[in-house]
Amino acid sequence: MNDFVLNKWWQRMSIDKREINHLIEENLHHSCPGAMESCVKITAIAGLPSRFGKFQVVAFQNDFDKKDHAAIVHGDIYEKENVPVRIHSECLTGDALGSLRCDCRDQLESSMKMLGEMEYGVLLYLRQEGRGIGFANKIRAYQLQDSGYDTFEANKALGFREDERDYAIAAHMLKSLHVKSIRLMSNNPLKIEDLKFHGVKITGRIPLIIPPNEHNSFYLETKKNKGGHMLDKDVEENFIEQEDDLVDYRI
Numbered sequence: 001m002n003d004f005v006l007n008k009w010w011q012r013m014s015i016d017k018r019e020i021n022h023l024i025e026e027n028l029h030h031s032c033p034g035a036m037e038s039c040v041k042i043t044a045i046a047g048l049p050s051r052f053g054k055f056q057v058v059a060f061q062n063d064f065d066k067k068d069h070a071a072i073v074h075g076d077i078y079e080k081e082n083v084p085v086r087i088h089s090e091c092l093t094g095d096a097l098g099s100l101r102c103d104c105r106d107q108l109e110s111s112m113k114m115l116g117e118m119e120y121g122v123l124l125y126l127r128q129e130g131r132g133i134g135f136a137n138k139i140r141a142y143q144l145q146d147s148g149y150d151t152f153e154a155n156k157a158l159g160f161r162e163d164e165r166d167y168a169i170a171a172h173m174l175k176s177l178h179v180k181s182i183r184l185m186s187n188n189p190l191k192i193e194d195l196k197f198h199g200v201k202i203t204g205r206i207p208l209i210i211p212p213n214e215h216n217s218f219y220l221e222t223k224k225n226k227g228g229h230m231l232d233k234d235v236e237e238n239f240i241e242q243e244d245d246l247v248d249y250r251i
């Protein structure tokens, strides 16, 4: 047995073994009647030591569209109130490849670091590149932007909505994890409203502040000026959250 197993840190300060067993068992035959694409179930929970601290990763399987999602958990969030939560949409170019066209990786790393320093919290990693339109369409939008379109014009030219969010899956994941209420790490009031609409109890908000870089400042400006996103007074302008949400479902 290796040190990782012997230390058993996840049993002392995370979702414990008993709770893990309960969650797995409870989700084994889970299926939301009628809620086709928005139904997910927990299939596995494992320790995930990371450069941002000791986490656990929770795998969510979606039987309908085969898109598996993840929750990265710090501390014990089971049946807890006021849990800090960050919702992150997958961005291959930003998260994995370090692209500077967006601020996804900065958002991801900042929120993981913040969560790692908190007593408990969770990051929901939604596997919907470009909010469901997929990687290839996102790059098509980039190609249009390379020839002068701004991000909204590019999305429109491709037949996608400027901005439409649906956090049904995120709400479902929080419910599956037995999170009772959350403090959302977000600068976007629309996100808060949509989560409330899907039944999430929100008791607070934690601003997330990322400075723009020279490659994405126009992108972020566009989002601010054309996207109607409001920033709180205590958050400096130009500091806005993950932009992949812009590219969304077909009309």
Ligand SMILES: [Zn+2]
Pocket (backbone or CB within 6 Å): 030, 031, 032, 035, 038, 039, 040, 041, 172
């Ligand atoms: Zn369900």
Ligand SMILES: [Zn+2]
Pocket (backbone or CB within 6 Å): 091, 093, 094, 095, 102, 103, 104, 105, 243, 244
């Ligand atoms: Zn991105």
